Amino acid sequence: MTMPVAEASPGKVLVTGATGYVGGRLWRRLEERGGELRCMARDPEVLTARVRPETEVVYGDVLDPPSLGKALEGVRTAYYLVHSMGSSDAFEEVDREGARNFAQAAAKAGVERIIYLGGLGDSSGSLSPHLRSRQEVGEVLKSTGVGVIELRASIVIGAGSLSFEMIRALVDRLPVMVTPKWVEVRAQPIGVEDLLEYLEEALTLPLTESRVFQIGGPDQVSYGDLMKEYGKARNLRRLMIRIPVLTPYLSSLWLGLVTPLYARVGRKLVQSIVHPTVVADNSALEAFRVRPITTREAIRRAIRESDRDAAKTRWSDAVSAAGEPYVPSTNSFGKRLQDQRTAQVAASTARAFLPIRKIGGDTGWYAYNWLWYLRGFLDLLVGGVGTRRGRRHPVELEVGDALDFWRVEAIEPNRRLLLRAEMRLPGRAWLEFRVDPHEDGSVIRQTASFDPAGWMGTAYWYAVFPLHGLVFSQMISNIAEAGMSETKTSLSHQSA
DSSP states (O other): OOOOOOOSSOOSEEESSTTSHHHHHHHHHHHHHOSOEEEEESSTHHHHTTSOTTSEEEEOOTTOHHHHHHHHTTOSEEEEOOOOTTSOTTHHHHHHHHHHHHHHHHHHHTOOEEEEEEEOOOTTSOOOHHHHHHHHHHHHHHTTSOEEEEEEEOOEESTTOHHHHHHHHHHHHOSEEEEOGGGGOEEOOEEHHHHHHHHHHTTTOOOSSOEEEEOOOSOOEEHHHHHHHHHHHHTOOOEEEEOSOOOHHHHHHHHHHHSSOOHHHHHHHHHHHTSOBOOOOTHHHHHOOOOOOOHHHHHHHHHHHHHTTOOSOOGGGSGGGGOSOOOOSOOOBOSOEEEEEEEEESSOHHHHHHHHHTOBTTTBOSSOHHHHHHHHHHHHHTTOOOSTTOOSSSSOOOTTOEETTEEEEEEETTTEEEEEEOSOOSEEEEEEEEEEEETTEEEEEEEEEEEEBHHHHHHHHHHHHHHHHHHHHHHHHHHHHHHHHHHHHHHHHHHO
């Protein structure tokens, strides 16, 4: 089907997947470019406080067709950056359904162009379910006649990207690594900034029919090569011992113990890695002005950004990174159960709240960290996210940030932090910290809340309740002590 060449102006632009790793960087870049911009998210509150006032944020879910009509209204160009890396094993049908819904809604709304980020891989041979699904989504998006520019990429290297964070964790933590066969499979990585340039230039690329472009950097390397290159950049010498057999499942558990990846994501990644993902068609270099940097330079840029604790986005902060919420066998939740504790401190609310802002990640949880790590390991074994996700920044927190096996649901500066559990539980759980002013300083309130799912949820709560008494009492005591220390340190600096 022949379509008219798009005008130079992309018109109103919609970014889906705006809370994801690539989408979160793309909308910032498009804000700098100027023009009408709309971001779509399943949880708009995650974005509202981050975007500029002129950027529109709307609710939308590709699995909720009625929501797409409003999201696409008046849109001329739409980015489709939706995928299901963290979802359950039924992700292929979910991907198809989401793409079909979006394509139909886009055609109905008069969208002229969809820009889709897919995955490299030889479609004539065998592909992993994940790579096969990524390419199938591109075909589904074209099915309603809207022009589609599909960019197929391999490994994305950038601070906070899934592959880079895996490589960094392995090389930083393991002097000796036992490596399976997939570590030597060839790929063609691309730096995240180059990927964003391709996505941005695709807005105004002349288009008469849907096109697929394979994009990558100038180097064909393996994950083993990437780990060696990272080691060189860090001046780290690492020994890699190859073994012939290590299944994707065992590899995913191994990665979950050492890196921020968890079993569901690790298994899909490993299944994709076992297939070469290299550029076989260089037409992108003819159609686009982008000239990608080398793998070495991409790794060094990612290291510099990571060392500044300045990663604009992390793959694990994507709302979808946790996959579909765990739904217990019953949706009938019983009466909310709570464990609430308070502590009074002779400190301002800002000083008392500072230790709360630092919680999780390298700081830990202020009490019995080994128990938190054990709970994360058990969560990993049953398909949960574990605790290796850490946190985006040592002090800063924003709504939507991943925090070990929690998600920041609400934050009020120097007043309140609400965390929602993303571990696998027989119910729904939250952990809230609240700091209120008091005539002698501040009062810290720490509340663990649980909505049990059926009798199993209730039994779970009371089974772990003795540990709550141990951990939560020590936690609030140590947080209060840390708040006092912040006050003393501040006073000593002032007197000096």
